[in-house]
Amino acid sequence: MIFNSPALEYGALAPLLVIFGAAVIAVIVEAFVSAKLRPALQLAISLGAVILSFAQVLRLRGTQSATAAVNSVVVDGPVLFMQGTILVLAFFAFLLLADTDAFAAQASAIPGSSEERTALQTGKIQTEIYPLTLFAVGGMMLFPAANDLITLFVALEVLSLPLYLMAGLSRRRRLLSQEAALKYFLLGAYSSAFFLFGAAFLYGYAGDVSLNAIRDAVSGGSNNEAFLLIGMISLSVGLLFKVGAAPFHSWTPDVYQGAPTPVTAFMAAATKVAAFGAMLRIFYVALGGAVWSWKPMLTAVAILTMVVGSVIAIAQRDVKRMLAYSSVAHAGFLLTGVLALSQEGLEASLFYLATYGFSTLGAFALVTLVRDSSGEVTDLNRWVGLAKRSPGVALLFTTFLLSFAGIPLTAGFIGKFTIFTAAYDSGNIAVVVAGVLSSAIAAFFYIRVIVMMFFTDAQDDTVSVTIPSLYTNLTIWIAAIATVVLGVFPTPVLDAIASLAVFVR
């Protein structure tokens, strides 16, 4: 028997290879470099890798259709756009990670134990967050590029496993953080099982794991439909869990709340891009022919997600939980883009993902600034009167909230407009009406936060806004500028997406 080594197109894989290579180096650095040098070095490696990888993405932008690594990875316009988006978001997420003392000194030390105290006092702080994030970024970049079910599953796990750990690394309120991590891990493992189950059925249906083969089998239509349906449903469960769609959203608030805020920011912004990227590819490329089988189901899920996210968010008293439910509602809006199943839907989804990512990053970055002596204050009741003490923070947070609410002149509005236009164009008017009505509900809780910050007097003076460091400041301002500029002059980005966004089939 002769084994031929597979031909790997290194050029096309370069963005991924850079990130994974840097992740491995970061692990070695973590093991061998002294604690004093580590933080700066790790940050340099991470940012360098992100920039290098981004340069590779730019280099590849002309090549609009290529497959690599024996057809298991595809490089096309949408993939490059999503990889670019993830990298930009990751860049700013690294700045946030570097800036705060949000992470446990020694994750392995039991909360409240003497080891923990010693580690804090001696300054022996582990920086494993950097390699973990790099691995997650790599997984996220691979997820929308995967061209067969096996690669898809590997990417899913590569992005998820570091995130499970990262969610548990909070320095303060460690038990809450660890609980969140465990919850995320258990539910995530469960959904991975569903995903694998679905993949197996689809393999049984098509006799192949590649997305193209599944598409051919669907259009051929001679195979066992039951396998297709079961496979499709199970696979969808796995994906819907990752994007946080109802009824698979219940992990979102707990994890968003428990995880260290910089991690939440990264997770909320970048995971959504990756997961929706994969979802778009699967439904557009592989299952597009079976649209009448999945459209009713996904329509119901989209409407449920929008309504559940918007309604439950009203009852939240914690800013991170509120943003979590708001992200659930946004997952619903994004699902309308998947449902449109058109070129327009794809373009609108890409734009929405990019703008939502920026606003989310900015909003969570601001959350890290509002503190009292024991750390971040996320209780909304203690945010009252914030505008009096720090009008800048309140105004910027208002900008992000208005963007989430989809008020004109913010990026969120253009995103909503384009994605609902795509949905309406595909004839799915019910989803548009549901989306508009849940936007009206959602506006209520965004406005309530604005009222609290601007129009209510503070009762408690222990809350203060820390002066942001250069890194956090940069992140917040870039996010705010992106939110406003993409709302007023979205043309360059829309044009760029339009010129890129054709899925390779």
Add this chain to the structure above:
Amino acid sequence: MNLLTSMGALPLLGALLIALLPAANSKLIKQAAFAVSLLVAGVGFAAAFGFDKSVTEFQYVERFAWIPALGINYQLGVDGISLILILLSVILVPIVILAGWNESENGRFSVKTFYVLILILETMMIGVFAATDVFLFYVFFEAMLIPVYFLIGGYGSGERQAAAVKFLLYSLFGGLLMLASIIGLFVISGNQIGRTMDIEALSTLQIDATTQNFLFLGFFIAFAIKAPLWPMHTWLPDAAKSATPGTSVLLLGVLDKVGTFGMIRYCIELFPDASRTFTPLIIVLSVISILYGAFLAIGQKDIKGLIAFTSISHFGFITLGIFAMTSQGHSGATLYMLNHGFSTAALFLVAGWMISRRGSSTIAEFGGLQRVTPIMAWSFFIAGMSSLALPGLSSFVSEFLVLVGTYTRYPVAAVIATFGIILAALYILIPVQKALHGPTTPGNENLPDLNKREIAAIAPVIAVIIFLGFYPKPALDIINPAAIDTISRAGFSDPAPVVGGNK
């Protein structure tokens, strides 16, 4: 640069300038804001004089591609109806600034912020009337809410936050329904003529009846909330009671007109068939508004609440005139928008002065002001008479036109609406009698009369009210061609008068 863009950009630049002034020097800030608003009013008059009354097309048109990927343009232009409303806005802003010289002092935010918000609002008001691209209109329509929200919530009195939130949520809800309709129109335009949001291009679309009805409702509900029409009015009295008098003037005088303006420009022009379908329903709602507003106004103990409910009654008249679908009704409705703007401004400003002098807004607390403060009392009296449409004052002309225009098509509605006039006499004369005449209420003996600044602010308003009452021709000359044009393009014709011969 084009006149409309300059007019819209001026206040925004003024707001920037004021933002750079030192916050401590509040006098300078006020003077700067006043100067900017006067300048804008000057540009507004220049636009009015340069306006060609014989043409019914949009004038001062300008057009730049804004988001070419979506076929959206930055596109402005005015016809007679929008020109009149822009004039109303640019005249009222300096008057409001002058009249409410001190009302920014006790706010939650600084004096500077108040004037920045007012000037930003002025830009939005000009934009919302001048936009001829539906998307651009929507942007102004929604973005306008934010300065108003902060003006009510930050500088008002009483339950100001609750009122501000209620205002915002009602408006946002309507706005989002309208957004769904706009998206619908956008998609239909893409299927028929290539994606566009140009209002003139959109009015040529062929839309089937069911779709048209739904799209119409999306727009109409948004505008009916804004105008406001019964039963979507409940935010207005709260907002008017809580806002400062100046904000209330802009809110009722101009912002609410966006609703009635939108009904003409968007509902009727874009969906003529659906307008026809819904006309009976809307006529009924208008008549209910007229009577309901009037009855509740009679029962009001709070002077600001009184003015708010009279406005609901007046907006009933305006909607009635619009949906009577006759050229007289339309002319009357548009003139009514203008006149209501001025008479409400006069009422609110004088009421605001009365309230700040007396420290109470309850009507019963006043009494015998005629003797103590004659100028203030006379101003209130004339404003009140204008509100009840006394012949010789401006509102009479418009109310008469609306009723005549309605009678030719809907005689029953016109007759019932006439009762609104009788009730108007009640809701105005009772407070006039209580507050101005009779013995002076103890505690009111030493109230100061209007000072020079206040007289300077109210005099032009009263002059306009009297002038347009005797000689409405300048305004009607601008309005009539546009009104007739709207009606005919929507496929309506005035009912032929029934001529009875001699026997």
